[in-house]
Amino acid sequence: MDPETSIAISIADTDNPEGAARVLYQVALVPEPAGHPDELRILQYLRSGSIVAVAPGICRDVLDPRRPFLDRPVLLTDGVHSWLGELAHYVARYHVRLPEEWVEHMRRHHWTAPAS
Template sequence: MISSFLFQSAAPLPLDEIRAHLEALPTVRRDRWDDAVYIVADDAATLQLVTDARENSGDEAYPRVAALVRLYDARIDFSLQTREVETVRVFARWLRAGHDVAILDEAFKDISSECDDNLDYLFGTPRKRRLVAVGFFRELKHGRADGPSLREAMRDKGKPGESRIAAYLREAPILLHAVGPVTDVFEPKGDYICAPNIHTDGVYAWPEDLAHYVERYHVALPAEFLAHVASAKWKAPTDVDTATVELG
Protein backbone atom coordinates (compact mmCIF):
# COMPACT_ATOMS: atom_id res chain seq x y z
CA MET A 1 0.00 0.00 0.00
CA ILE A 2 1.24 3.50 -0.85
CA SER A 3 0.33 6.17 1.70
CA SER A 4 0.42 9.19 -0.64
CA PHE A 5 -0.17 9.48 -4.37
CA LEU A 6 -2.09 11.59 -6.85
CA PHE A 7 -4.11 11.40 -10.04
CA GLN A 8 -2.97 14.03 -12.55
CA SER A 9 -4.97 15.20 -15.55
CA ALA A 10 -3.65 17.18 -18.52
CA ALA A 11 -6.90 19.19 -18.58
CA PRO A 12 -9.15 20.58 -15.83
CA LEU A 13 -11.25 17.93 -14.14
CA PRO A 14 -15.07 18.17 -13.79
CA LEU A 15 -14.95 18.97 -10.09
CA ASP A 16 -18.72 19.42 -9.72
CA GLU A 17 -19.25 15.87 -10.99
CA ILE A 18 -16.49 14.51 -8.76
CA ARG A 19 -17.85 16.31 -5.71
CA ALA A 20 -21.35 15.00 -6.39
CA HIS A 21 -20.01 11.45 -6.64
CA LEU A 22 -18.08 11.75 -3.38
CA GLU A 23 -20.96 13.34 -1.51
CA ALA A 24 -23.30 10.53 -2.58
CA LEU A 25 -21.13 7.97 -0.79
CA PRO A 26 -22.49 7.23 2.70
CA THR A 27 -19.15 7.24 4.53
CA VAL A 28 -17.64 10.35 2.93
CA ARG A 29 -17.88 13.90 4.22
CA ARG A 30 -16.41 17.22 3.14
CA ASP A 31 -14.04 18.61 5.75
CA ARG A 32 -15.36 21.23 8.14
CA TRP A 33 -12.37 23.54 7.70
CA ASP A 34 -11.19 22.90 4.13
CA ASP A 35 -13.70 22.65 1.27
CA ALA A 36 -11.15 20.98 -1.00
CA VAL A 37 -10.72 17.99 1.33
CA TYR A 38 -12.99 14.98 1.76
CA ILE A 39 -12.76 12.52 4.64
CA VAL A 40 -13.28 8.97 3.38
CA ALA A 41 -13.95 6.10 5.80
CA ASP A 42 -15.16 2.53 5.45
CA ASP A 43 -17.81 2.80 8.17
CA ALA A 44 -20.04 5.42 9.74
CA ALA A 45 -18.46 5.19 13.20
CA THR A 46 -14.99 6.01 11.91
CA LEU A 47 -16.32 8.88 9.82
CA GLN A 48 -18.11 10.29 12.86
CA LEU A 49 -14.97 9.98 14.99
CA VAL A 50 -12.93 12.01 12.50
CA THR A 51 -15.57 14.66 11.87
CA ASP A 52 -16.22 15.07 15.60
CA ALA A 53 -12.50 15.51 16.23
CA ARG A 54 -12.31 18.14 13.52
CA GLU A 55 -15.35 19.96 14.89
CA ASN A 56 -14.04 19.96 18.45
CA SER A 57 -10.37 20.71 17.86
CA GLY A 58 -10.56 23.25 15.06
CA ASP A 59 -8.30 23.24 12.03
CA GLU A 60 -5.73 20.83 13.43
CA ALA A 61 -4.43 17.40 12.45
CA TYR A 62 -6.80 14.63 11.42
CA PRO A 63 -7.08 11.44 13.51
CA ARG A 64 -5.12 8.92 11.46
CA VAL A 65 -7.96 6.45 10.94
CA ALA A 66 -9.37 7.48 7.55
CA ALA A 67 -8.32 8.42 4.02
CA LEU A 68 -8.22 11.99 2.76
CA VAL A 69 -8.93 13.15 -0.79
CA ARG A 70 -7.97 16.68 -1.84
CA LEU A 71 -9.34 18.21 -5.04
CA TYR A 72 -7.40 20.54 -7.32
CA ASP A 73 -8.38 21.82 -10.75
CA ALA A 74 -6.47 19.12 -12.64
CA ARG A 75 -5.31 16.80 -9.89
CA ILE A 76 -6.63 14.69 -7.03
CA ASP A 77 -4.38 13.94 -4.05
CA PHE A 78 -4.86 10.83 -1.91
CA SER A 79 -3.54 10.34 1.62
CA LEU A 80 -4.12 6.91 3.17
CA GLN A 81 -3.96 7.08 6.96
CA THR A 82 -5.53 3.68 7.56
CA ARG A 83 -5.60 0.19 6.10
CA GLU A 84 -9.39 0.36 5.83
CA VAL A 85 -9.37 1.72 2.28
CA GLU A 86 -12.11 0.00 0.31
CA THR A 87 -14.36 3.06 -0.02
CA VAL A 88 -11.54 5.26 -1.27
CA ARG A 89 -10.40 2.43 -3.58
CA VAL A 90 -13.87 2.31 -5.16
CA PHE A 91 -13.78 6.08 -5.65
CA ALA A 92 -10.30 5.95 -7.19
CA ARG A 93 -11.36 3.18 -9.58
CA TRP A 94 -14.40 5.22 -10.63
CA LEU A 95 -12.24 8.30 -11.17
CA ARG A 96 -9.65 6.46 -13.23
CA ALA A 97 -12.25 4.66 -15.35
CA GLY A 98 -14.06 7.85 -16.30
CA HIS A 99 -11.22 10.33 -16.69
CA ASP A 100 -7.86 10.45 -18.45
CA VAL A 101 -5.44 10.63 -15.53
CA ALA A 102 -1.87 9.61 -14.82
CA ILE A 103 -1.03 8.13 -11.42
CA LEU A 104 2.00 9.68 -9.71
CA ASP A 105 3.68 8.79 -6.43
CA GLU A 106 4.60 11.42 -3.85
CA ALA A 107 7.88 12.08 -5.70
CA PHE A 108 5.79 12.79 -8.85
CA LYS A 109 7.06 9.65 -10.58
CA ASP A 110 4.53 8.20 -13.04
CA ILE A 111 3.46 4.78 -11.75
CA SER A 112 0.40 4.33 -13.97
CA SER A 113 1.84 1.25 -15.70
CA GLU A 114 2.22 -0.53 -12.38
CA CYS A 115 -1.45 -0.10 -11.44
CA ASP A 116 -4.01 -2.72 -12.47
CA ASP A 117 -7.74 -2.07 -12.72
CA ASN A 118 -8.23 -2.91 -9.03
CA LEU A 119 -5.41 -0.55 -8.00
CA ASP A 120 -3.86 -3.15 -5.71
CA TYR A 121 -0.46 -1.47 -6.16
CA LEU A 122 -1.84 1.64 -4.45
CA PHE A 123 -4.24 0.17 -1.92
CA GLY A 124 -2.95 -3.35 -1.33
CA THR A 125 -4.87 -6.58 -1.80
CA PRO A 126 -8.50 -6.06 -0.75
CA ARG A 127 -9.53 -7.49 2.58
CA LYS A 128 -13.11 -8.55 2.90
CA ARG A 129 -14.98 -6.27 5.25
CA ARG A 130 -17.54 -7.81 7.54
CA LEU A 131 -20.98 -6.35 7.06
CA VAL A 132 -23.27 -5.53 9.97
CA ALA A 133 -26.45 -7.61 9.86
CA VAL A 134 -29.75 -5.79 10.38
CA GLY A 135 -33.31 -7.11 10.18
CA PHE A 136 -32.54 -10.83 10.40
CA PHE A 137 -35.41 -11.36 12.85
CA ARG A 138 -35.51 -14.71 14.59
CA GLU A 139 -39.14 -15.34 13.60
CA LEU A 140 -38.21 -15.44 9.90
CA LYS A 141 -37.20 -18.61 8.05
CA HIS A 142 -34.17 -16.77 6.72
CA GLY A 143 -33.58 -15.00 10.04
CA ARG A 144 -31.11 -15.86 12.76
CA ALA A 145 -31.75 -17.72 15.97
CA ASP A 146 -29.86 -15.04 17.89
CA GLY A 147 -31.44 -12.21 15.91
CA PRO A 148 -33.78 -9.58 17.33
CA SER A 149 -37.48 -10.27 17.79
CA LEU A 150 -39.74 -9.04 15.00
CA ARG A 151 -42.73 -8.86 17.34
CA GLU A 152 -40.83 -6.73 19.81
CA ALA A 153 -39.67 -4.40 17.03
CA MET A 154 -43.18 -3.77 15.68
CA ARG A 155 -44.80 -0.39 16.34
CA ASP A 156 -48.41 0.79 16.05
CA LYS A 157 -47.48 3.87 14.07
CA GLY A 158 -44.71 4.75 11.68
CA LYS A 159 -42.28 7.62 12.03
CA PRO A 160 -41.42 10.35 9.51
CA GLY A 161 -39.09 9.13 6.80
CA GLU A 162 -40.31 5.54 6.91
CA SER A 163 -41.01 5.44 3.17
CA ARG A 164 -37.53 6.75 2.40
CA ILE A 165 -35.99 4.05 4.57
CA ALA A 166 -37.99 1.35 2.79
CA ALA A 167 -36.91 2.73 -0.59
CA TYR A 168 -33.27 2.68 0.54
CA LEU A 169 -33.61 -0.95 1.61
CA ARG A 170 -35.04 -1.95 -1.76
CA GLU A 171 -32.66 0.07 -3.93
CA ALA A 172 -29.37 -1.12 -2.45
CA PRO A 173 -27.47 -3.74 -4.49
CA ILE A 174 -28.05 -7.44 -3.92
CA LEU A 175 -25.24 -9.20 -2.09
CA LEU A 176 -26.65 -12.72 -2.30
CA HIS A 177 -29.27 -13.90 -4.79
CA ALA A 178 -31.66 -16.63 -3.66
CA VAL A 179 -34.74 -18.34 -5.07
CA GLY A 180 -38.08 -19.21 -3.57
CA PRO A 181 -41.13 -17.23 -2.50
CA VAL A 182 -41.12 -15.16 0.66
CA THR A 183 -44.44 -14.36 2.32
CA ASP A 184 -45.37 -12.34 5.38
CA VAL A 185 -44.44 -14.42 8.44
CA PHE A 186 -47.79 -13.49 10.00
CA GLU A 187 -49.69 -14.44 6.83
CA PRO A 188 -47.79 -17.49 5.54
CA LYS A 189 -50.48 -18.29 2.97
CA GLY A 190 -50.67 -14.71 1.77
CA ASP A 191 -49.23 -13.06 -1.30
CA TYR A 192 -45.65 -13.42 -2.41
CA ILE A 193 -43.54 -10.49 -1.16
CA CYS A 194 -40.14 -10.98 -2.72
CA ALA A 195 -37.28 -13.44 -3.14
CA PRO A 196 -35.06 -14.29 -0.14
CA ASN A 197 -32.24 -12.10 -1.44
CA ILE A 198 -29.87 -10.19 0.81
CA HIS A 199 -29.07 -6.54 0.06
CA THR A 200 -26.12 -4.42 1.14
CA ASP A 201 -24.92 -0.83 1.03
CA GLY A 202 -21.33 -1.85 1.70
CA VAL A 203 -21.63 -1.37 5.47
CA TYR A 204 -24.87 -3.13 6.46
CA ALA A 205 -26.70 -6.16 5.03
CA TRP A 206 -30.38 -7.09 5.36
CA PRO A 207 -32.98 -9.50 3.93
CA GLU A 208 -35.05 -8.18 1.04
CA ASP A 209 -38.34 -8.43 2.93
CA LEU A 210 -37.15 -5.99 5.60
CA ALA A 211 -38.67 -3.14 3.58
CA HIS A 212 -42.05 -4.88 3.78
CA TYR A 213 -41.93 -5.11 7.58
CA VAL A 214 -40.83 -1.48 7.86
CA GLU A 215 -43.79 -0.34 5.77
CA ARG A 216 -46.47 -2.67 7.11
CA TYR A 217 -45.50 -3.11 10.76
CA HIS A 218 -43.36 -0.01 11.32
CA VAL A 219 -40.55 -2.11 12.77
CA ALA A 220 -37.95 -0.14 14.71
CA LEU A 221 -34.46 -0.43 13.26
CA PRO A 222 -31.18 0.19 15.13
CA ALA A 223 -30.44 3.87 15.72
CA GLU A 224 -26.95 3.58 14.27
CA PHE A 225 -28.36 2.12 11.04
CA LEU A 226 -30.90 4.93 10.74
CA ALA A 227 -28.14 7.49 11.31
CA HIS A 228 -26.08 5.79 8.60
CA VAL A 229 -28.98 5.95 6.12
CA ALA A 230 -29.65 9.59 6.98
CA SER A 231 -25.97 10.44 6.46
CA ALA A 232 -26.34 9.05 2.93
CA LYS A 233 -29.37 11.34 2.43
CA TRP A 234 -31.57 8.23 2.08
CA LYS A 235 -29.91 7.36 -1.23
CA ALA A 236 -28.53 3.82 -1.45
CA PRO A 237 -25.25 3.37 -3.33
CA THR A 238 -25.38 1.58 -6.67
CA ASP A 239 -21.75 0.55 -7.04
CA VAL A 240 -20.95 -1.66 -4.03
CA ASP A 241 -18.12 -4.07 -4.82
CA THR A 242 -19.69 -7.17 -3.29
CA ALA A 243 -16.47 -9.15 -3.81
CA THR A 244 -14.84 -7.14 -1.01
CA VAL A 245 -17.46 -7.70 1.69
CA GLU A 246 -18.89 -10.64 3.59
CA LEU A 247 -21.84 -11.16 5.88
CA GLY A 248 -20.69 -12.03 9.35
Protein backbone atom coordinates (compact mmCIF):
# COMPACT_ATOMS: atom_id res chain seq x y z
CA MET A 1 0.00 0.00 0.00
CA ASP A 2 1.24 3.39 -0.93
CA PRO A 3 0.37 6.21 1.53
CA GLU A 4 0.16 8.48 -1.51
CA THR A 5 -3.20 6.84 -2.28
CA SER A 6 -4.60 8.03 1.04
CA ILE A 7 -7.68 10.21 1.14
CA ALA A 8 -9.28 12.12 3.99
CA ILE A 9 -12.63 11.47 5.63
CA SER A 10 -14.38 14.45 7.16
CA ILE A 11 -16.11 14.19 10.49
CA ALA A 12 -18.69 16.97 10.49
CA ASP A 13 -20.29 18.81 13.42
CA THR A 14 -24.07 18.35 13.18
CA ASP A 15 -24.72 20.69 16.11
CA ASN A 16 -23.83 23.86 14.23
CA PRO A 17 -26.27 26.72 15.05
CA GLU A 18 -26.02 28.06 11.49
CA GLY A 19 -27.68 24.87 10.31
CA ALA A 20 -24.89 23.61 8.07
CA ALA A 21 -22.42 20.97 9.15
CA ARG A 22 -18.82 22.10 9.41
CA VAL A 23 -15.73 19.97 9.25
CA LEU A 24 -14.23 19.39 12.69
CA TYR A 25 -11.45 16.97 11.77
CA GLN A 26 -9.76 15.54 8.72
CA VAL A 27 -8.81 11.89 9.14
CA ALA A 28 -6.06 10.88 6.76
CA LEU A 29 -6.31 7.27 5.64
CA VAL A 30 -2.70 6.44 6.41
CA PRO A 31 -2.05 2.86 7.53
CA GLU A 32 -0.38 2.49 10.92
CA PRO A 33 1.55 -0.60 12.11
CA ALA A 34 -0.52 -0.93 15.30
CA GLY A 35 -3.87 0.27 16.52
CA HIS A 36 -4.82 2.74 19.23
CA PRO A 37 -4.85 1.12 22.70
CA ASP A 38 -8.65 1.57 22.69
CA GLU A 39 -9.15 0.50 19.08
CA LEU A 40 -11.82 -2.13 19.85
CA ARG A 41 -13.80 0.42 21.86
CA ILE A 42 -13.39 3.02 19.11
CA LEU A 43 -14.78 0.50 16.62
CA GLN A 44 -17.72 -0.19 18.94
CA TYR A 45 -18.46 3.54 19.00
CA LEU A 46 -18.14 4.01 15.24
CA ARG A 47 -20.48 1.10 14.60
CA SER A 48 -23.05 2.24 17.17
CA GLY A 49 -23.89 5.55 15.47
CA SER A 50 -27.40 6.27 14.27
CA ILE A 51 -27.91 6.12 10.51
CA VAL A 52 -28.59 9.54 9.00
CA ALA A 53 -28.52 8.65 5.32
CA VAL A 54 -27.90 5.72 3.00
CA ALA A 55 -26.90 6.23 -0.62
CA PRO A 56 -27.12 3.84 -3.56
CA GLY A 57 -23.87 2.32 -4.72
CA ILE A 58 -20.96 0.63 -3.03
CA CYS A 59 -17.87 1.68 -1.12
CA ARG A 60 -14.53 0.27 -2.19
CA ASP A 61 -11.35 0.10 -0.15
CA VAL A 62 -9.34 3.03 -1.49
CA LEU A 63 -6.15 1.70 0.09
CA ASP A 64 -6.48 -1.74 -1.52
CA PRO A 65 -8.55 -1.68 -4.74
CA ARG A 66 -8.24 -5.50 -5.05
CA ARG A 67 -10.58 -5.93 -2.09
CA PRO A 68 -14.25 -6.50 -2.81
CA PHE A 69 -16.72 -3.80 -1.92
CA LEU A 70 -17.01 -2.81 1.74
CA ASP A 71 -20.65 -1.86 2.09
CA ARG A 72 -23.19 0.63 0.88
CA PRO A 73 -22.42 4.31 1.51
CA VAL A 74 -23.92 5.31 4.85
CA LEU A 75 -23.64 8.38 7.06
CA LEU A 76 -23.73 7.84 10.84
CA THR A 77 -24.06 10.28 13.74
CA ASP A 78 -23.82 10.50 17.50
CA GLY A 79 -25.90 13.67 17.56
CA VAL A 80 -22.81 15.91 17.50
CA HIS A 81 -20.50 14.36 14.91
CA SER A 82 -21.28 12.61 11.65
CA TRP A 83 -18.97 10.21 9.80
CA LEU A 84 -18.98 7.82 6.89
CA GLY A 85 -19.71 4.22 7.80
CA GLU A 86 -16.59 2.92 6.09
CA LEU A 87 -14.41 4.74 8.63
CA ALA A 88 -14.72 1.68 10.92
CA HIS A 89 -13.22 -0.50 8.18
CA TYR A 90 -10.12 1.70 7.92
CA VAL A 91 -9.66 1.77 11.69
CA ALA A 92 -10.06 -2.03 11.95
CA ARG A 93 -7.99 -3.08 8.94
CA TYR A 94 -5.35 -0.36 8.74
CA HIS A 95 -5.33 1.05 12.29
CA VAL A 96 -6.05 4.54 10.96
CA ARG A 97 -5.78 7.00 13.85
CA LEU A 98 -8.62 9.32 14.78
CA PRO A 99 -8.11 12.71 16.41
CA GLU A 100 -7.53 12.24 20.13
CA GLU A 101 -10.13 14.92 20.89
CA TRP A 102 -12.79 12.76 19.23
CA VAL A 103 -11.52 9.64 21.01
CA GLU A 104 -11.91 11.53 24.31
CA HIS A 105 -15.50 12.37 23.30
CA MET A 106 -16.10 8.64 22.72
CA ARG A 107 -14.57 7.78 26.09
CA ARG A 108 -16.80 10.32 27.87
CA HIS A 109 -19.80 8.55 26.32
CA HIS A 110 -18.59 5.13 27.49
CA TRP A 111 -17.77 4.00 23.94
CA THR A 112 -21.38 4.04 22.74
CA ALA A 113 -22.72 6.74 20.45
CA PRO A 114 -25.66 8.48 22.16
CA ALA A 115 -29.00 7.90 20.46
CA SER A 116 -29.87 10.87 18.33
